[in-house]
Amino acid sequence: AQSVTQLDSHVSVSEGTPVLLRCNYSSSYSPSLFWYVQHPNKGLQLLLKYTSAATLVKGINGFEAEFKKSETSFHLTKPSAHMSDAAEYFCVVSARGGGADGLTFGKGTHLIIQP
Amino acid sequence: GAGVSQSPSNKVTEKGKDVELRCDPISGHTALYWYRQSLGQGLEFLIYFQGNSAPDKSGLPSDRFSAERTGGSVSTLTIQRTQQEDSAVYLCASSLFGTSTDTQYFGPGTRLTVL
Numbered sequence: 001a002q003s004v005t006q007l008d009s010h011v012s013v014s015e016g017t018p019v020l021l022r023c024n025y026s027s028s029y030s031p032s033l034f035w036y037v038q039h040p041n042k043g044l045q046l047l048l049k050y051t052s053a054a055t056l057v058k059g060i061n062g063f064e065a066e067f068k069k070s071e072t073s074f075h076l077t078k079p080s081a082h083m084s085d086a087a088e089y090f091c092v093v094s095a096r097g098g099g100a101d102g103l104t105f106g107k108g109t110h111l112i113i114q115p
Numbered sequence: 116g117a118g119v120s121q122s123p124s125n126k127v128t129e130k131g132k133d134v135e136l137r138c139d140p141i142s143g144h145t146a147l148y149w150y151r152q153s154l155g156q157g158l159e160f161l162i163y164f165q166g167n168s169a170p171d172k173s174g175l176p177s178d179r180f181s182a183e184r185t186g187g188s189v190s191t192l193t194i195q196r197t198q199q200e201d202s203a204v205y206l207c208a209s210s211l212f213g214t215s216t217d218t219q220y221f222g223p224g225t226r227l228t229v230l
Contacts, residue, residue: 043223051216103219
């Protein structure tokens with residue numbers, strides 16, 4: 001069984017300041033971890049994924065995430081927020097060993113960018 | 116190339132009616148997934164197809180829900196005798212192989228409203 005906890009339901013930052021969206025996971029297997037973004041009235045888009053290669057993963061639009069096994073965390077960061085980053089962000093886990101369970105989503109973090 | 120498409124984009128129905136939701140995955144993708152996104156439950160996995168087979172149907176919320184996939188391509192999700200709690204956005208995703216490391220590509224969703 002696996003689960004994902006996104007520690008903040010809402011995060012508000014000023015434009016140009018760093019972004020940190022926190023995610024902790026639990027999994028019985030070595031997990032694959034993903035961050036997806038959902039802009040208002042748009043579909044889910046993959047930002048980045050970790051699949052047991054490098055622990056620091058770089059994604060699109062300047063986002064990156066670091067897999068820390070000892071802390072069971074996969075926090076998403078960006079050095080400088082842009083207004084277009086305002087969206088809902090989902091941390092997602094997939095158990096290694098097959099896709100039969102689908103993806104397990106966190107409850108999402110709503111990122112607000114203040115001008 | 117074309118992404119995952121879903122139809123209809125919006126569906127309003129009366130309680131007790133049956134509805135069919137359609138998903139066209141990315142060409143060549145062997146795995147297809149259905150998810151439901153609702154305010155109270157977040158994003159939930161419903162069912163997964165590998166080819167035309169669904170190895171695990173335990174994510175379907177009740178026996179009113181069924182899904183099929185034909186020709187290893189198009190899938191339909193059918194909800195019989197709809198209830199108000201079925202109101203949600205139904206998302207379809209596809210991936211190339213269906214492994215846990217694969218990226219799932221999401222469609223725009225079908226917003227179902229049950230009156």
